[in-house]
Amino acid sequence: MKSLDPRVNRLPTLSREITTKVPLDQLGTYEVFVQAKENKPFQHEGIVHASDIELAFVLAKETFTRRFTCVSIFVTDTRDVYVSALTEGTVNAYDTLPPYTPNANNILENYLIFHLLKRGKQHVLAGKVTASTPQEAMLKGKENLQDGKPVFNVWAIRESAIRHTQPEEMVLWKTLPDKKYRDASDYKAGDKLTRFLAQRKNEIL
Amino acid sequence: MKEVALKELLYKIADDQLILGHRNSEWTGFGPLLEEDIAFSSMAQDKVGQSYALYQLLNQLGEQEPDTVAFMRNAQQFHNCQLVELPNGEYDFSLIRHFLFDTAEAIRFDLLSQSSYQPLADLAKKIKGELQYHTLHANTLIKKLGSATPESIGRLQNSLDIALPYALGIFEPSPFESSIIAEGFFAGEAELQKQWILKVDALLAQTQLKPISWPTVKAIYGGRNGQHTEHLQPLLDEMSEVFKIDPTAEW
Amino acid sequence: MYGGGNTFEAIRTDSLAQEDPEKLAAFEAKIERGEKIEPTDWMPALYRKQLIRMIEQHAHSEIIGALPEGTWITRAPGFKRKLSLMAKVQDEVGHAQLLYSAAETLGKTREQMIDDLLSGKSKYSNIFNYPAFTWADSCFISWLVDAGAIVNQLANAKGSYGPYCRALERICAEESFHLKYGHHCVIFLATGTDKQRQMFQEAINRWWAPMMHFFGPSDKISAHTEILMKWKVKMGTNDDMRNQFLDMYVPKIWELGFTLPDPNLKKNPTTNKWEYTEPDWEEFKRVINGEGPCNKERIEVRRIAEERGRWVREALKAPQAAYVTPLA
Ligand SMILES: [Fe+2]
Ligand SMILES: [Fe+2]
Ligand SMILES: [Fe+2]
Numbered sequence: 001m002k003s004l005d006p007r008v009n010r011l012p013t014l015s016r017e018i019t020t021k022v023p024l025d026q027l028g029t030y031e032v033f034v035q036a037k038e039n040k041p042f043q044h045e046g047i048v049h050a051s052d053i054e055l056a057f058v059l060a061k062e063t064f065t066r067r068f069t070c071v072s073i074f075v076t077d078t079r080d081v082y083v084s085a086l087t088e089g090t091v092n093a094y095d096t097l098p099p100y101t102p103n104a105n106n107i108l109e110n111y112l113i114f115h116l117l118k119r120g121k122q123h124v125l126a127g128k129v130t131a132s133t134p135q136e137a138m139l140k141g142k143e144n145l146q147d148g149k150p151v152f153n154v155w156a157i158r159e160s161a162i163r164h165t166q167p168e169e170m171v172l173w174k175t176l177p178d179k180k181y182r183d184a185s186d187y188k189a190g191d192k193l194t195r196f197l198a199q200r201k202n203e204i205l
Numbered sequence: 206m207k208e209v210a211l212k213e214l215l216y217k218i219a220d221d222q223l224i225l226g227h228r229n230s231e232w233t234g235f236g237p238l239l240e241e242d243i244a245f246s247s248m249a250q251d252k253v254g255q256s257y258a259l260y261q262l263l264n265q266l267g268e269q270e271p272d273t274v275a276f277m278r279n280a281q282q283f284h285n286c287q288l289v290e291l292p293n294g295e296y297d298f299s300l301i302r303h304f305l306f307d308t309a310e311a312i313r314f315d316l317l318s319q320s321s322y323q324p325l326a327d328l329a330k331k332i333k334g335e336l337q338y339h340t341l342h343a344n345t346l347i348k349k350l351g352s353a354t355p356e357s358i359g360r361l362q363n364s365l366d367i368a369l370p371y372a373l374g375i376f377e378p379s380p381f382e383s384s385i386i387a388e389g390f391f392a393g394e395a396e397l398q399k400q401w402i403l404k405v406d407a408l409l410a411q412t413q414l415k416p417i418s419w420p421t422v423k424a425i426y427g428g429r430n431g432q433h434t435e436h437l438q439p440l441l442d443e444m445s446e447v448f449k450i451d452p453t454a455e456w
Numbered sequence: 457m458y459g460g461g462n463t464f465e466a467i468r469t470d471s472l473a474q475e476d477p478e479k480l481a482a483f484e485a486k487i488e489r490g491e492k493i494e495p496t497d498w499m500p501a502l503y504r505k506q507l508i509r510m511i512e513q514h515a516h517s518e519i520i521g522a523l524p525e526g527t528w529i530t531r532a533p534g535f536k537r538k539l540s541l542m543a544k545v546q547d548e549v550g551h552a553q554l555l556y557s558a559a560e561t562l563g564k565t566r567e568q569m570i571d572d573l574l575s576g577k578s579k580y581s582n583i584f585n586y587p588a589f590t591w592a593d594s595c596f597i598s599w600l601v602d603a604g605a606i607v608n609q610l611a612n613a614k615g616s617y618g619p620y621c622r623a624l625e626r627i628c629a630e631e632s633f634h635l636k637y638g639h640h641c642v643i644f645l646a647t648g649t650d651k652q653r654q655m656f657q658e659a660i661n662r663w664w665a666p667m668m669h670f671f672g673p674s675d676k677i678s679a680h681t682e683i684l685m686k687w688k689v690k691m692g693t694n695d696d697m698r699n700q701f702l703d704m705y706v707p708k709i710w711e712l713g714f715t716l717p718d719p720n721l722k723k724n725p726t727t728n729k730w731e732y733t734e735p736d737w738e739e740f741k742r743v744i745n746g747e748g749p750c751n752k753e754r755i756e757v758r759r760i761a762e763e764r765g766r767w768v769r770e771a772l773k774a775p776q777a778a779y780v781t782p783l784a
Contacts, residue, residue: 227530230530234523235757235760235761235764237764237765237766246542247546250542253539253542257535260535276534296765296768297767349772350768350772353771353772354770356770443530448533451651454652
């Protein structure tokens with residue numbers, strides 16, 4: 001291939017004709033949550049494809065936190081997110097939970113509960129509960145984590161299924177605010193432009 | 206003497222970061238999966254940014270502007286090790302180089318955070334998180350691909366064998382080595398290499414790649430001295446193609 | 457980056473007769489109220505199909521759009537430009553990642569979408585089939601092609617599908633960097649040497665026709681998409697988008713003392729609309745159907761990238777990880 005892009009000219013040529021990819025090399029799906037500032041709740045930001053939770057964490061960091069500020073992220077396998085019904089209007093998703101009686105002998109675990117407070121927006125961390133099952137976690141969320149506004153969707157995630165940012169990893173985002181070149185505010189050319197326009201005006205006159 | 210030694214140290218580190226950052230940036234848009242494409246590009250940017258910061262330190266020591274230094278020198282004037290100028294090859298080679306180089310880089314800057322030259326120590330402390338990410342990324346992928354399929358293990362092994370002699374070239378001693386150490390600028394290449402071998406061995410032990418028999422690996426030196434492979438000058442010509450249309454213009 | 461609703465075809469609405477009328481009415485009422493549709497909501501099959509098609513095309517435009525500017529990534533002049541262009545092209549790859557994910561919530565895997573890109577079954581924005589001859593071309597793209605994309609994306613961000621809107625919100629925030637960066641580059645060329653000015657003027661001359669094509673065929677000849685407008689899938693007509701773009705950027709280009717290669721280009725003071733020589737829509741069709749100067753190269757590069765990355769993805773495929781549809 002003769003290209004204007006020197007990188008393309010260096011690409012190897014393919015030894016065989018490829019029209020479609022080999023079937024199913026699609027990796028797993030992991031949900032990514034980001035905490036922008038110390039006192040802000042974690043918020044769902046999107047997904048990455050990865051082979052496992054550790055790689056998902058590594059890839060999520062640059063996919064979702066390349067600019068502005070970030071103090072911490074976490075990832076979890078999409079299959080580990082328990083999801084309530086999605087409601088609309090004035091219907092609260094918590095009111096649609098099926099009846100459930102937890103077994104008192106079960107082992108308790110921490111669950112993170114996320115709320116969708118407005119359709120079209122992100123799921124935001126509402127708090128943590130201890131429960132033996134996701135169903136129980138949602139019921140506890142219903143009791144303890146509501147503040148009057150209808151919740152349109154609830155997610156419950158077992159904390160042991162989460163890859164958190166470790167304390168010694170907080171430093172990963174330290175130079176983020178210095179990476180001004182990723183920010184629109186770093187591209188000011190107003191002075192140059194003003195001088196140029198003034199000069200042109202003079203030339204025309 | 207003292208300042209010459211310091212500048213030599215700064216130049217070689219800066220040149221390493223610039224050339225490898227440039228090489229790695231070639232992957233942007235061509236990566237093996239979108240998320241990895243993004244991560245690899247970020248690390249390339251970090252490296253170019255770090256070289257920029259180092260050339261600024263040199264500028265404060267009386268050297269020319271970073272742009273002039275980076276875009277106007279020819280290959281013989283560059284002090285980078287040859288490892289970083291080699292073409293990207295396939296992803297296995299780029300990844301192995303990234304692992305070998307960044308393991309050394311992270312230790313180097315960790316040692317530099319104790320430098321008696323305060324601006325350098327400050328920079329080293331500041332970028333600790335960036336380097337930590339680079340090694341986290343490299344280690345995660347080498348561990349996975351180094352133990353996955355026969356193809357992935359074979360590819361990494363092959364690239365490792367090719368890269369190792371060049372990787373030892375990272376630690377080519379400087380003519381000012383003793384002065385650099387005596388002045389407390391840096392703990393020295395020998396110390397760096399010692400720590401690096403431990404880290405590389407420890408990580409490879411977690412894979413199905415062969416343990417390295419270090420005495421059989423012969424270091425390829427010369428880069429620190431301005432002797433380069435045939436790949437560096439074309440890289441520089443390409444990098445400065447637009448800049449040299451008019452080096453006095455603002456772009 | 458993204459080029460408008462340019463490959464919408466005439467929509468066949470017959471499938472709507474099979475939808476449950478009550479559900480359909482509730483769905484339309486929800487959109488009418490300005491509420492967003494989320495992945496697990498009921499939706500007509502036609503809505504799902506058209507959304508997948510649009511978001512997928514948008515995603516392809518981002519990943520292919522990384523290539524023309526990528527042409528200059530190893531040659532950006534000076535540290536600042538080098539860092540900026542790397543970050544800018546990286547963002548475009550990131551936009552593809554975000555958009556494929558949004559489309560995935562509708563039930564098509566990223567892999568299927570990429571397959572369809574490589575086989576030519578699904579399209580991407582036509583403008584990326586043109587070559588970036590000089591550094592100035594990359595500046596034109598960063599500033600003006602991105603500006604055109606922003607006009608589209610800001611409109612689409614007000615659309616009805618939640619995951620797409622969320623992706624676009626992130627994307628638009630990043631685009632503001634692209635736009636400023638691009639304008640910054642162009643101001644430097646415009647206020648620089650004669651050679652620099654000439655480089656940019658030549659880039660304009662090369663890119664103006666594709667730029668006019670960017671927003672898609674004129675409303676007079678383009679397919680009827682009323683139902684998509686009603687469902688807030690398509691958020692404005694091609695001509696409206698084009699007019700918005702001209703309104704915002706032609707004065708800025710003229711201000712810098714450059715000319716545009718269309719003697720008929722002017723704003724009509726009574727209608728407040730821009731008038732221009734009708735773009736050559738035959739050429740547009742030819743290029744979309746594969747006859748452009750770079751179509752082959754763009755797809756071939758993606759094929760090579762996919763093929764070279766195959767061993768990595770195969771090796772990473774772990775039995776415990778499984779592909780599932782993203783949640784939101
Ligand atoms: Fe690094
Ligand atoms: Fe953009
Ligand atoms: Fe984009």
